[in-house]
Amino acid sequence: MKCEIIAVGTELLLGCILNTNAQYLSEKMAELGIDVHFQTVVGDNLERVKGALKAGLQRADIIITSGGLGPTDDDLTKEAVSEALGLKLLPHEPSLTKLKEFFKKINRPMDECNLKQGYLPEDCIILNNNNGTAPGVMLDKDNKIIVLLPGPPKELIPMFEDSVYEYLRKKSNSLLKSRTLRIVGIGESNIQGILKDVFDSQTNPTIAPYAKSGEVHLRITAKSSSLEEADRLIEGLEKTVRERLEGNIYGTDYETLEGVVNKLLTEGGLTISCAESCTGGLLSQRLTSVPGASKCFMNSIITYSNESKEEFLGVKHSTLEKHGAVSEETALEMAEGIRRVSGTDVGISITGIAGPDGGTEEKPVGLVYIGISCMGATEVHKCLFTGGRDKIRYNTSTKALDIIRRILLKKM
Amino acid sequence: MKCEIIAVGTELLLGCILNTNAQYLSEKMAELGIDVHFQTVVGDNLERVKGALKAGLQRADIIITSGGLGPTDDDLTKEAVSEALGLKLLPHEPSLTKLKEFFKKINRPMDECNLKQGYLPEDCIILNNNNGTAPGVMLDKDNKIIVLLPGPPKELIPMFEDSVYEYLRKKSNSLLKSRTLRIVGIGESNIQGILKDVFDSQTNPTIAPYAKSGEVHLRITAKSSSLEEADRLIEGLEKTVRERLEGNIYGTDYETLEGVVNKLLTEGGLTISCAESCTGGLLSQRLTSVPGASKCFMNSIITYSNESKEEFLGVKHSTLEKHGAVSEETALEMAEGIRRVSGTDVGISITGIAGPDGGTEEKPVGLVYIGISCMGATEVHKCLFTGGRDKIRYNTSTKALDIIRRILLKKM
Numbered sequence: 045m046k047c048e049i050i051a052v053g054t055e056l057l058l059g060c061i062l063n064t065n066a067q068y069l070s071e072k073m074a075e076l077g078i079d080v081h082f083q084t085v086v087g088d089n090l091e092r093v094k095g096a097l098k099a100g101l102q103r104a105d106i107i108i109t110s111g112g113l114g115p116t117d118d119d120l121t122k123e124a125v126s127e128a129l130g131l132k133l134l135p136h137e138p139s140l141t142k143l144k145e146f147f148k149k150i151n152r153p154m155d156e157c158n159l160k161q162g163y164l165p166e167d168c169i170i171l172n173n174n175n176g177t178a179p180g181v182m183l184d185k186d187n188k189i190i191v192l193l194p195g196p197p198k199e200l201i202p203m204f205e206d207s208v209y210e211y212l213r214k215k216s217n218s219l220l221k222s223r224t225l226r227i228v229g230i231g232e233s234n235i236q237g238i239l240k241d242v243f244d245s246q247t248n249p250t251i252a253p254y255a256k257s258g259e260v261h262l263r264i265t266a267k268s269s270s271l272e273e274a275d276r277l278i279e280g281l282e283k284t285v286r287e288r289l290e291g292n293i294y295g296t297d298y299e300t301l302e303g304v305v306n307k308l309l310t311e312g313g314l315t316i317s318c319a320e321s322c323t324g325g326l327l328s329q330r331l332t333s334v335p336g337a338s339k340c341f342m343n344s345i346i347t348y349s350n351e352s353k354e355e356f357l358g359v360k361h362s363t364l365e366k367h368g369a370v371s372e373e374t375a376l377e378m379a380e381g382i383r384r385v386s387g388t389d390v391g392i393s394i395t396g397i398a399g400p401d402g403g404t405e406e407k408p409v410g411l412v413y414i415g416i417s418c419m420g421a422t423e424v425h426k427c428l429f430t431g432g433r434d435k436i437r438y439n440t441s442t443k444a445l446d447i448i449r450r451i452l453l454k455k456m
Numbered sequence: 457m458k459c460e461i462i463a464v465g466t467e468l469l470l471g472c473i474l475n476t477n478a479q480y481l482s483e484k485m486a487e488l489g490i491d492v493h494f495q496t497v498v499g500d501n502l503e504r505v506k507g508a509l510k511a512g513l514q515r516a517d518i519i520i521t522s523g524g525l526g527p528t529d530d531d532l533t534k535e536a537v538s539e540a541l542g543l544k545l546l547p548h549e550p551s552l553t554k555l556k557e558f559f560k561k562i563n564r565p566m567d568e569c570n571l572k573q574g575y576l577p578e579d580c581i582i583l584n585n586n587n588g589t590a591p592g593v594m595l596d597k598d599n600k601i602i603v604l605l606p607g608p609p610k611e612l613i614p615m616f617e618d619s620v621y622e623y624l625r626k627k628s629n630s631l632l633k634s635r636t637l638r639i640v641g642i643g644e645s646n647i648q649g650i651l652k653d654v655f656d657s658q659t660n661p662t663i664a665p666y667a668k669s670g671e672v673h674l675r676i677t678a679k680s681s682s683l684e685e686a687d688r689l690i691e692g693l694e695k696t697v698r699e700r701l702e703g704n705i706y707g708t709d710y711e712t713l714e715g716v717v718n719k720l721l722t723e724g725g726l727t728i729s730c731a732e733s734c735t736g737g738l739l740s741q742r743l744t745s746v747p748g749a750s751k752c753f754m755n756s757i758i759t760y761s762n763e764s765k766e767e768f769l770g771v772k773h774s775t776l777e778k779h780g781a782v783s784e785e786t787a788l789e790m791a792e793g794i795r796r797v798s799g800t801d802v803g804i805s806i807t808g809i810a811g812p813d814g815g816t817e818e819k820p821v822g823l824v825y826i827g828i829s830c831m832g833a834t835e836v837h838k839c840l841f842t843g844g845r846d847k848i849r850y851n852t853s854t855k856a857l858d859i860i861r862r863i864l865l866k867k868m
C-alpha cells in the first residue's frame with residue numbers, strides 16, 4: 045500500500061513552522077509497512093489543495109492530510125476534499141452540539157464561523173478530537189482511504205493514535221522493521237566500497253547509509269508478515285555488516301557515541317577528566333549531556349592560553365616554548381596533567397587549530413592533537429580535519445569520544 | 457516569482473529526519489519576496505524525482521532541491537535534473553581535483569564512486585561547498601532557475617547564503633528588505649502583548665516574531681522600490697520597538713549572543729573565565745565558538761563533583777556542607793574562585809540541576825544559580841528553567857551570556 049502525506053498551511057510555506065506532522069506520520073507509516081512516496085505541503089488555497097489531493101489520489105491508496113480544519117475562512121481542507129470527490133458537506137448534529145457546549149464551558153461567545161467545524165462530508169467516519177474543537181474525518185471508499193487530521197500536533201497525534209493507527213494496521217498486510225547501526229571513524233563512501241556486494245544485491249532486508257556530522261548511520265529494514273521473521277532477516281544482514289565493519293560500529297538505533305562512552309566508563313567503574321583547548325568545552329559538554337554522567341565525569345579544565353596550560357595542567361614551559369601549544373608533546377603533557385590533578389582513571393586532552401585564523405604552513409587550520417592517558421600509558425593521535433570552525437571542533441570532539449571508546453574496549 | 461522546494465531523500469519519507477531544510481529555504485524565500493506554493497518531499501528514486509521536477513517546472517519559476525548530491529548510488533538528484541532537462545553530465549576538472557586533494561589530505565583512500573560528485577550538468581553554475589565534498593549546482597535557462605543543494609544543513613545553509621541568496625535577490629523584482637532584532641530575556645507572548653498595537657496595525661513594514669531556543673527574533677520587513685525607502689520604513693518601526701524593548705534587544709540580523717559578549721569583552725580589553733557545573737562546558741563552548749575568542753577567553757574549569765569545586769575553585773567545605781552544591785552561596789564562591797585562580801576580569805559560575813534525576817521538592821530540576829564576579833562585586837541570579845535536560849542546559853547558558861552582556865553594558 046502507498047500513502048501520501050499532504051500538509052495544508054501557508055505558515056509552513058513561509059517557513060514559520062517546521063513540518064513535524066509529516067515526520068510523525070511518515071514514521072508511523074514506516075512502522076505499519078505502508079510506503080510513503082511523497083510528502084506535499086500546500087498553502088491555504090482551495091484550487092491548489094484540490095490539485096494536490098487529485099495528484100495524490102492518482103498515485104497513492106491512502107492520503108493523510110494535516111491542517112485546514114479550523115473555523116476560519118482559510119481553513120478549507122474539508123471543502124477541497126468534498127469538491128474533489130463530489131461529496132456534500134452536511135451538518136453533523138453531535139459535533140454541532142459539542143461545539144456549542146465547548147463555547148458555553150469556556151464562557152466565550154461562539155462566532156458563527158465556528159459552526160463550519162460541525163459540517164462534515166457525507167458518508168464519512170468521524171474522528172473524535174479530545175484536544176480541540178475540530179473533529180477529524182476519515183473516508184474509505186472506492187479502494188482509497190482519505191484521512192483529514194487537524195494541524196496542531198497536540199490534536200493530530202492523539203487522534204491518529206486513538207482512531208487511525210489500528211484502522212490502517214488492519215488494512216496493511218505487511219510489517220516493516222528497521223535497525224540502525226551507528227558507525228564512526230569511517231566515511232560513507234568507504235563503507236559503500238566495503239559493502240558494495242551487499243548494497244548491490246539488497247532486496248529484503250534493504251540497507252541504506254546516512255551521513256550524520258562525523259558519523260554514518262546504516263539502516264537495515266526488513267519487510268515481513270511477522271515481527272520474528274523481520275528480526276531474523278535483519279540479524280542475518282547485520283551479521284555480515286558487523287563482520288566487515290566491526291570496530292567502527294559503536295551502537296544501534298538511538299544510542300549515541302557520548303552515551304556509549306559514558307556506559308563503558310560507568311560499567312568499568314572508571315572516572316574521566318578532560319583538558320580542552322580548541323574545542324573550548326565541547327567534549328565535556330557532550331560527555332555531560334548524558335543523564336547520570338556525574339558517575340564517571342569528574343571535571344575538566346579548558347586551557348585556552350599557554351599560561352593556563354602551565355598553571356592548571358603542569359605543562360612544562362620548555363615544552364610550550366620548544367614545540368608550541370599545538371604539538372604532540374603538549375597534548376601528551378596535558379593528558380597526563382589533567383589525569384594527575386583530577387585524580388581520575390582517564391585523562392583526555394585536545395589541542396589544535398580550529399581556525400579560521402591561526403594556521404601556518406607547518407601547522408594548518410584543522411591540525412589537532414588528541415592525547416589520552418589511561419591505566420599507566422599515554423598516547424597521542426594526530427588528526428587533520430577539514431571544514432569551518434564549527435565542523436572542525438565538532439569532528440574533533442567525535443574523534444576524541446571514539447578514541448576513548450576504543451581504548452576502553454581494548455583495556456576492559 | 458514562484459518557487460517550489462523539493463527535498464530528495466527516503467530518510468525523510470521514513471520519518472527518520474525532520475525537513476528543516478524546507479523551513480529554512482521557505483523562510484529565505486519569504487525574505488526575498490518570492491512566493492512558495494509547494495514543498496515536496498520525494499524518495500531516492502530516479503523516476504519519482506524526475507516526476508517531481510517536471511511538475512515543479514510547470515508551476516514555478518524557481519526550483520530548489522536539497523539532498524541527493526552525495527557519492528552513493530541512491531544519490532541521483534543531478535541525474536534526474538539532467539534527464540528531465542536533456543542535459544549531459546560532464547566531468548568538471550576543478551571539482552575532481554578538489555575531491556582527489558580532499559581524500560589525499562584526510563589520508564583516506566578515495567572510492568571510485570566519489571568521482572560521481574565531480575560530474576556536473578553542462579552549462580551549470582557551480583556552487584562551492586566549503587563544508588563537504590559535493591558541489592552544488594545552479595542552472596539558469598529558459599526563464600527557469602534550478603538550484604541543487606546538498607542535504608546536510610551544515611552544507612546547505614552556507615552554500616545558499618554564499619552563492620544563491622544574492623543571485624535570487626537580483627532576480628526578484630519586488631524589493632524586500634528585512635532586519636531582524638534579536639531579543640533575549642523576554643518571551644514571545646510577552647512581546648506580543650507589549651507590541652499589540654504594532655502587530656495589529658502592521659501593513660508595510662510587516663513585523664513577525666520567531667521563537668528560537670531561548671530567544672525571540674523579531675523580523676521587520678519592508679517592501680519598496682528603493683533600498684533607501686525600505687531602510688527608512690524599517691527604521692521608523694524599529695524605533696518604536698526599541699523604545700519598548702530596549703534592554704532586551706542584544707543584536708540585529710546575524711549577530712549572536714556569544715558574538716556580542718565576545719565583542720563587548722574585547723572592546724573593553726577584559727578577560728573572562730568560567731566555572732561550570734550542570735552545563736558541563738556548554739557556556740565555554742559557546743563563548744569559544746566565536747573566532748578570535750582567545751583575545752578575551754582565558755580558561756574554564758568544569759567542576760562536576762563537590763571535591764573539584766573545593767580543590768580547583770576554593771569553594772569552602774563548610775559552604776557545600778551547609779548549603780549544598782546547588783545554592784546561592786556555592787555559586788558566589790565559584791564565581792569568585794574562578795576569577796581568582798584565573799586572574800581574569802570577569803568570572804562566571806553556573807551550578808544547578810539539569811535533570812532528569814537529582815531534583816527534590818526544595819531544589820527541583822531546573823533550579824540554577826548563576827554567579828558573576830566582575831570589577832569588585834559579585835552577584836548571583838537564581839533561575840528556574842523548565843523542559844528536558846538539553847533545554848535546561850541550553851537556556852542556562854543563554855541566561856549566563858545575557859547576564860554577562862547586561863553587566864558589561866552597565867559597567868562600561
